[in-house]
Amino acid sequence: MTVEPTTESTNFIREAIEEDLQTGRFTYVQTRFPPEPNGYLHIGHAKALCIDFGMAEAFGGVCNLRYDDTNPVKEDVEFVDAIQEDIQWLGFKWGEQGPLYASDYFEQVYQMALQLIVKGKAYVDDLSADQIREYRGTLTEPGRESPFRNRSIEENLDLFRRMRAGEFEEGSRVLRAKIDMASSNINMRDPTMYRILKTPHHRTGSEWPIYPMYDFAHGQSDSVEGVTHSLCDLAYEDHRPLYEWFLEELGLFKTRQIEFARLNMTYTILSKRFLKQLVDGAYVSGWDDPRMPTLCGMRRRGYPAKAVRRFIDTIGVAKKENLIEIELLEHLVRDELNLSAKRVLGVLDPVKVIITNYPEGQVEEMEAINNPEDPSAGNRKVPFSREIFIDAEDFREEPPPKYFRLAPGREVRLRYGYIIRCIDFVKDPVSGNITEIHCTYDPETKGGYAPDGRKVQGTIHWVSAHHALDAEIRIYDHLFTEPNPNKVEEGKSFLDHLNPEALKVLHGCKVEPSLAFTQPGETFQFERKGFFCADLDSTAGHLVFNQTVSLRDGWAKIEQKK
RNA sequence: UGGGGCAUGGUGCAAUGGCAGCACACCAGACUUUGGAUCUGUGGAUCUUGGUUCGAAUCCAGGUGCCCCAGCCA
DSSP states (O other), rough: OOOOOOOOOHHHHHHHHHHHHHHOOOOOOOOOOOOSSSSSOBBHHOOOOOOOOHHHHTTTTTTEEEOOOOTTTTOOOHHHHHHHHHHHHHHHOTTTTOOOGGGGHHHHHHHHHHHHHHOOEEEOOOOOOHHHHHHHHOOSSSOOOOTTTTTTTHHHHHHHHHHHHHOOOOTTEEEEEEOHHHHHHOGGOOOEEEEEEEEOOOTBSSSEEEOOOOOGGGHHHHHHHHHHHEEEEEEGGGGGHHHHHHHHTTTOOOOEEEEOOOOOBBTTOOOOHHHHHHHHSSSSTTTTTTSSHHHHHHHHHTTHHHHHHHHHHHOOOOOSSSOOOOHHHHHHHHHHHEEEEHEEEEEEEEEEEETTTTTTTTOOEEEEEEEEEEGGEEEEEEEOOOOEEGGGBBBOOSSOOOOOOOOOTEEEEEEEEOOEEEEEEOOTTTTTOEEEEEEEEOOOGGOOOTTTTTOOOOEEEOOETTTTTTEEEEEESSSSSSTTOOOOOTTGGGGGOOOTEEEEEEEEEEGGGGTOOHHHHHHHHTTTTTTEETTOOOOOOEEEEEEEEEOOOHHHHHHHTT
């Protein structure tokens, strides 16, 4: 069934924005999507994307793309380019000013720091990182004030300017907000505003030896851009009072922050840090490995952008911790592809069938439907001949009950072909594998129709041995074996739950000749098997297909029950 | 034994004092030249205790459980 995205459904964020408009707190709506360019976007970011861009669009506002690039140690241009590509793939358009950067505001933010120093609300601290941690106290005990907390404004100004001038070593000093070391909210215990970092920045080069912390840049960046609603992860709930304190002290426009629960998905890990570990440790082939939950991985896998968008719309938005079943995403991927994917015949695990009463050298062009869900997709010809390949699992020497496929003495229909009957087979005495199947065909059943009205339960796919193209097919399964790979026992890591069978590469698969000039990214349904798309690695001389998602398999279910 | 947040079928989201509904999953069946798709149907939920009310998932009070916070990361 096809369901339109339920973009009209309400949620607590939409209601809050409506209220802000009604009460006059804001007269317009503006949001932002603020990624740090330190990794590739994943399905969790798609949720944030849909909320940030979706809310702006719903209220006729703009959503800016703004990189939170305040830590040059972890960031890289590779990521800023990739992030833009992924956002566009999902179909979102950021504000007309183009991509923005927190680093655009470094000078402004520096001036803000100076302002706070002058107000006596910030000070340079010479304590080491370890000492600062000690002085911070614990969750249940208040912290202690730094001995440097009460330096004069002049000294603070001088020291901070010299930090900016690059006079001090990394780690030797920081600038801190002077708030309340006894606050029950640890974020208010004189948080660090600036640290010394001599690493060059991907945009500002070596201009700055100091960089603002995210907490001292994010809120003001929102404010400077006129962002009305800053929609973010629950993790920042505790930071909201700090952002509000900065805006208040600085006398800036007050953005409203609203937090929502991030996405979690079964059999998946959605932490940039862990995903980076998979890439750096070569557990996967890269950020765009089709097993990865990254947007580029899903794109390469063949997931339609629309399926990803519908998925996010379907799961909704709330503040409750959640673990979404990956089956929902897979359902939506099938639902989209079912309508659009061209049907073709492909044999993954070929076994030769010889039709003994079919004339040698004869070839017939059989009429095949391209997409039963879309009559406008038209028909195509598929060559039929005396020797064909079928999938090994479509033949059983001893068929179990309800097995409707080929078996000794039994009839089966070749899709768009003929009805054939198995009269013999050859078995390798060593391996026990079936190496050849002999059948006869009924010449009266061309196209698969039985003029006598006889019932043939099974229909299987096939390709003409002579005309078939070789292909490599990559079959994917969930990357992890545990529904929640984040939950790990003592002494173990998420890596212990990696699924060793998440990728199976099949060589020597046989596909119909119409696939000869397939372009990377083209999607198909291999009938009875699943949806596939030509991989980036695919060429005319060496076809490579990714299994996007398998078809629902009723027979597998019947077998499982036994 | 600090602070912040969250509790509705298996999963996720609705119901905003008035018959607890939708999607996925699950189960049964129909149809079928894809054991796909489609169609029909079944089962199953308000954390707990008390209170307010004609009436509570919703309001109030207490309890319980789960998540987040002690980076010079974001």
